[in-house]
Amino acid sequence: DIQMTQSPSSVSASVGDRVTITCRASQGIRNYLAWYQQKPGRVPKLLIHGASNLQSGVPSRFSGSGSGTDFTLTITSLQPEDVATYYCQDYNIGPLTFGGGTKVEMK
């Protein structure tokens, strides 16, 4: 089975900072990579699909890149409302595996 490894597991940043989260697949998954945001006590929300395509309504400060095994989620200017845990997910052919999550906190 494909393993999805996220790093870091947590990050603390200030308002306006650039935050980068990485996700590595144990095998190539082309661009079948999604990113989800889960705010504390809330339901997960799809942010990005196809590795780099923003879901409708997602602020443009979020962006995704990568293909194959290495992917990145970037928040260009962190806002207080971005405090959340972010998960990557492989939605290629097999099990729909999630990464372990990255908790983004405000300094």
Place this chain on the structure above:
Amino acid sequence: EVRLAQSGAEVKKPGESLKISCQASGYNFAYDWIGWVRQMPGKGLEWVAIIYPGDSEVRYNPSFQGQVTISADTSISTAFLEWSSLKASDTAMYYCTRREDGQPFDAWGQGTMVIVSS
């Protein structure tokens, strides 16, 4: 608008059975995948199982195979997740979620909390 309305929280004892539900609206239920994601307290997301209601094709996360059963009733646009014998380790929030073929989960239910305790 796609909407997934889940059944309410459950408190059960070990060994008991349980069936939770997710009623879908706003799209053609038979022709998109619908599934379940588990989140144990303070932990991450784990995909449990998905079903294609149109032909009842099912796929299970190997970690959950044999532990739960997913089903769907197209006449009432509702998906189910069932346990025959609950364990304390089944205590978690369970989210219903939809995916179009070849796409990620783009709609989520509000979650059903399942607590298994003696």
